[in-house]
Amino acid sequence: MATAGVTKDQLARCKDGFCSDPKYKLAQNAIVNHDPLEILLEQDTIQKTNHCYNHKVPEVKPVTNQKNSGRCWIFACLNAMRIPFMKLHNLEEFEFSQNYLFFWDKVERSLFFLHAYAETARNGEEPDGRLLNFLLTGPVDDGGQFDMLINIVEKYGVIPKKCFPEAHNAEATRRMNVMLRCKLREYALRLRLLIKDGRSEQDVQSEIDRAMTEIYRIIVICLGSPPEMITWEYHDKTKAYRKVGPVSPKDFYENYVKSVYNISDKVCIVNDPRPGHHYGKLYTVDYLNNMHGGKKCLYVNQPSKTLKEYALKSIKNDEPVWFGCDVGKACSWKHGINDMDLYNYELVFGVPMFAMTKAERLEYCESMMTHAMLITGVGTENGSDGEEVMCKWRVENSWGDDKGDKGYLMMTDKWFDEFVYEVTIDKKYLAPEVLAVLDQEPIVLPAWDPMGALA
Template sequence: MVASARALTPDIINELRNKFYENEKNVLAQNVCTKIDPLEACMSRKYIEEAQHVFNHKVELEGKPITNQKNSGRCWIFATLNVMRIPFMQQHNLEEFEFSQGYLFFWDKLERCNYFLHNMVKAARSGESVNGRLVSWLLHDPTCDGGQWDMIVNLINRHGLVPKKLFPESFSCESTMRMNSLLKSKLREFGKALRDMIASGASDADLESQIIEQMTVIYRIIGICLGIPSEKFTWEYYDKTKNYNCIGPITPVEFYEKYVKPSFNVDDKVCLVTDPRPTNPYGKLYTVDYLGNVVGGRSTIYNNQPVELLMNLCAESIKQNEPVWFGCEVGKRFAMKQGIQDLEAHDFKLVFGTDVQIGLTKADRLLYGDSMMTHAMAFTAVSTDANGKIKKFRVENSWGDERGEKGYHVLSADWFSEFVFEVVVDKKYVPDDVMAVFQQEPTVLPAWDPMGTLAQ
């Protein structure tokens, strides 16, 4: 502690108390905020009156029903499948449809546990200490629910898709805490066993054999909690005209390749990010060390571009009738009940006498730990003014239909600039010079870099 540091003496505390009560507005604000949610107290009535869920460019069909990830961190899976089902529903003339989120969740849990165990071997082989920053980071949360776009591509290409009715939700899909707690304990136990083997001079073959034994236990826990997907399925359904249809028996990979891929090919989509930190220039490619979910799968790659480009590509995609997956920090300047994401939705200065959440620049919020991507959703509409300037987006969330306009939000362009970090669009909309960035050798960011945060 610096020599000039001052303790909070009784005199200083009295001075703070007197300054508080000198302003009667503080007392009024205190009376309100001690009885209701402070964010609700800060809601701007005037803004709510002006916010409208109406847009002049909208995809022709939106998915039904509104999905609900419940008490899980699977937003990245839900957002992907919400985007994918729209062209699939159009292609197959469906009134309502959901792909199974639980199916991909099963495979992600299994693959990610295997990925973690191999990361523990990799770190130990590299001489990383168990109490060093890297291994501590890996052990902190060995199998969280969250993910990134490249991770979902790994799962779909390797394991395919199934309709939700054929692999429905389980208790541990909708409330993941208990299962995750079991898995984390076993993974840490198994991680220690692998490090002990390496310290004793075990060969790579011995380690792989041990991981297979460990994965037998992991598979048992996951299978008991989530159920185990069938190798093949038969899907019977009625279309909008009440005609009977039947697909199968078919494997999930064959289902994706034959019936989904023609309308939505995950390999045709590219993920662009916007990281304004001076250390990470635009027009460069980045990756995060030890970040992934599938051994042998594609790496998580970030093509860093200005936020204006991301916004324009989202608008262009929607105008061409294609929804957009995006990742953002969802908790800031967000009126959840009303479904409004706008910098003006709350008047913090009126209530607290100071503004909050945007006092730092976007770059500084990343540097000082006040901002990162936390959630993934889908854009389905956009509004522009008479000059073509983007004003707002319509957002399909995965929190059920009780928030916003039956599950949909309105998100302003200003909010996009501050809190959106990545978008996924078809590569046909992306300029050639931006696509060329994907050919670069990526700069590797450390495992704990905020751009490696997973959407949940």
């Protein structure tokens, strides 16, 4: 009978490999009781990093903090929206209510899940199949995609944070999410049994309505009751008193925000270099949405170079750029740096850490979009041919002002190529051939595709 597991010969070769160079013993002595990244950190990279940029959007206060929640996609959008809004209203400091959009996303996403699950039951999907397993794993997660923001903002509008402040369960979402997941899975079972028993569509809809009454109750108890009408009183930079309202949240967006930030004019441009995922094509992901009957999440696939060119155009016009990336790779949150040369794995462990291509990382579950932030600046140099070459990017995060450069990160251009997957660009900057892609019938990727990852 063959020896199970690692053989003695294999183990001997592993031990010989470790003992072959005394630097590995030194590395062991240094790392065994410490965070490896503290030892791997390249001081040369830290020393050459500076947070100065020749193209930068005017920065505003305060630096936001999503705390213990997955709401980065909401924070990044509202941080982009507030910059032109604050300029228009001559404000010193301002935040939109993140809790307000979060509330309505939870409500709408719950309804979307129930309808999606009923649809899969009608289609004969089995509970142990890959699709239903995926849907049941995260029926109402915190994260999202930009087109989901369009759904919520266009329907419910936006309001100042003073009119609907943060709730504890918005800043620490775990307890609420556990309850919502538990109940939604229970309702999914009930819907499946109704459909399996051949009950009428009216019976199915009645069950969905009953479920939503209970779901809404949980959400409103945890997050508070969003206002139907608001009155916003404030002082501008000149200390003059101003008042807006009473007005509905939707009218507040339509009348006071949309003229400087029309969310529906933003287009999601992605970089998906996997074989068969062609540039110049329109993509969507099955069951990726937060609103039943709402706008689909649509992606125009383009080379990374194109994403950067459009981002540069936006920044030069003082318009920040919402973007999605795999933030944890080659990142120091303490120093506020995203740089491929930040950690020297090869020196310490004798192996490179980023040997795969971007496409290979997507294919082998090594990378996907995990976080959304805001590009607010670009550092460029003149290339040998006289063209402007992008070197680094200024990034506004939503983790408070005690991380990085008072809440901002520096992202190198090389890191952008490897780990940025999506940017949202206003239509006015896009070439006609890129806009024309939106007229295509989208290619539908499976629900579990990495391009459907939620920031």
